[in-house]
Amino acid sequence: MRFRKIDALMMIGVLAASMTTRLVLERVWEETTARPAPKNPASPGVTWGEALVWGATAGLLAGLARTIARRGVSELDARNG
Numbered sequence: 001m002r003f004r005k006i007d008a009l010m011m012i013g014v015l016a017a018s019m020t021t022r023l024v025l026e027r028v029w030e031e032t033t034a035r036p037a038p039k040n041p042a043s044p045g046v047t048w049g050e051a052l053v054w055g056a057t058a059g060l061l062a063g064l065a066r067t068i069a070r071r072g073v074s075e076l077d078a079r080n081g
Contacts, residue, residue, distance in 0.1 A: 006077045013073045017065035025061055029054070 029037040041051035 010073045013069040017069035021061045021065040
């Protein structure tokens with residue numbers, strides 16, 4: 001199986017979208033709650049509610065970001081290919 005340019009672009013796009021989404025989510029969490037983002041649910045002081053909301057929100061937004069990135073790169077490939 002050959003590794004194509006579109007595969008590399010897809011990987012870069014997905015990584016960039018995921019990292020950006022996580023950074024934005026952390027900032028929004030910290031600004032709205034005045035507490036650090038509960039990235040580790042086992043940390044002292046993190047409630048079940050915080051851990052569940054963080055996990056669900058992070059998962060949803062990361063999935064959306066990956067889907068949007070993959071779809072965008074695929075559409076670019078279709079237009080140029």
